[in-house]
Amino acid sequence: MKMFDVYPVYDVEIVKGEGSFVWDSKGERYLDMYGGHAVISIGHTHPHYVEMLTNQLHKLGFYSNSVKISMQEELADKLGKLSGKEDYQLFLCNSGAEANENAMKLASFHNGKSKVLAVKGAFHGRTSLAVSATDNPNIVAPVNKTDHVSFLPMNDEAALEAAFAAYGNEISSVIVEGIQGVAGIVVATDSYLKKIRSLCDRFNAVFIADSVQCGCGRSGKYYSHDWAGVKADIYTMAKGIGNGFPIGALSIAPHIEPRYGMLGTTFGGNHLACAAAIAVCDVIAQDNLIENAGKMGKYLMDEIAKLPNIKEVRGKGLMIGIELFEDTAAIRKKLVFEEKIFVGSSGNKNVLRLLPALNLTKEHCDIFLTSFAKLLK
Numbered sequence: 001m002k003m004f005d006v007y008p009v010y011d012v013e014i015v016k017g018e019g020s021f022v023w024d025s026k027g028e029r030y031l032d033m034y035g036g037h038a039v040i041s042i043g044h045t046h047p048h049y050v051e052m053l054t055n056q057l058h059k060l061g062f063y064s065n066s067v068k069i070s071m072q073e074e075l076a077d078k079l080g081k082l083s084g085k086e087d088y089q090l091f092l093c094n095s096g097a098e099a100n101e102n103a104m105k106l107a108s109f110h111n112g113k114s115k116v117l118a119v120k121g122a123f124h125g126r127t128s129l130a131v132s133a134t135d136n137p138n139i140v141a142p143v144n145k146t147d148h149v150s151f152l153p154m155n156d157e158a159a160l161e162a163a164f165a166a167y168g169n170e171i172s173s174v175i176v177e178g179i180q181g182v183a184g185i186v187v188a189t190d191s192y193l194k195k196i197r198s199l200c201d202r203f204n205a206v207f208i209a210d211s212v213q214c215g216c217g218r219s220g221k222y223y224s225h226d227w228a229g230v231k232a233d234i235y236t237m238a239k240g241i242g243n244g245f246p247i248g249a250l251s252i253a254p255h256i257e258p259r260y261g262m263l264g265t266t267f268g269g270n271h272l273a274c275a276a277a278i279a280v281c282d283v284i285a286q287d288n289l290i291e292n293a294g295k296m297g298k299y300l301m302d303e304i305a306k307l308p309n310i311k312e313v314r315g316k317g318l319m320i321g322i323e324l325f326e327d328t329a330a331i332r333k334k335l336v337f338e339e340k341i342f343v344g345s346s347g348n349k350n351v352l353r354l355l356p357a358l359n360l361t362k363e364h365c366d367i368f369l370t371s372f373a374k375l376l377k
């Protein structure tokens, strides 16, 4: 059997990682400014993470959600404190798409409505409703097509108001990334997020904050939407919450009431996933990684802005987009093969993404800046 060939890959195999470095099968070391696609939050093979997962595996790998799993409560407690949403409720699943799928479904159960407003450029995942709310026709199969989802331009408050004025009573939810990742790091303005909050309140719609990529402290606040000073009704998470262990989560406002059977999953919230996510919360809290993400992000963005041939640098914390005047494919390839640095691409060919671990140091930033400056000349 061979692999179903859907990924264009670099001819490099990563076999080892430690902190912000990874090594390939030939023993070559790389600086990881990509975090395996915003997944590595506390660094590769963090000792506390390895210990928590190893200990758990020796005790119990899995048992189903039909019995009490007190680690889920420990995780809910720690996540509530870390995110400043202690009164919210936690539902655990396995991926970002699944988190968004469940969030839109839960919103619809909650208010009995079926329309979803999404934003142009959005990426919410590849399951049925999540992909329908993703602004990329190439990955929406005919079976996923639905009239339930409408797309509005990012940060266009007038368009949002017009949509609510036209069919506000049918709108079940508005889903928005605080910082769009795949679109090439497009930051939602505070004023736009406030407008979503006020219109959702007025029309009994649910505000879903997709924090799969921009959450878990990456932006310098636990949720990037926190920068706007508003609370969403549902936050969706994945990627950084498990530092590589597959886990998705919904943080759900207290006014949304659960009922038995409303949502469910076989694997969501299993013992190993909880051990991973608890370890991540512990390290983020103990090592002040949210604050570090803010500081290192500012340092990187300030320094990148001084380099030649940069059209724009944007983002928050350690979620940074660097827009060049040209396609970034060549420079990205040189970064990997010549400078031994991983960075991310984006849906916008001219934009590179930096999504490193939140415990990145100034020394790591300087390695990147020196190499990048050399290639830009």
Ligand SMILES: Cc1ncc(COP(=O)(O)O)c(C=O)c1O
Pocket: 095, 096, 097, 098, 100, 123, 124, 125, 126, 177, 181, 182, 210, 211, 212, 213, 214, 238, 239
């Ligand atoms: C903002 C956002 N939402 C959802 C997803 C989907 O997550 P997953 O690939 O875990 O299903 C992604 C993945 O890149 C994402 O960036």
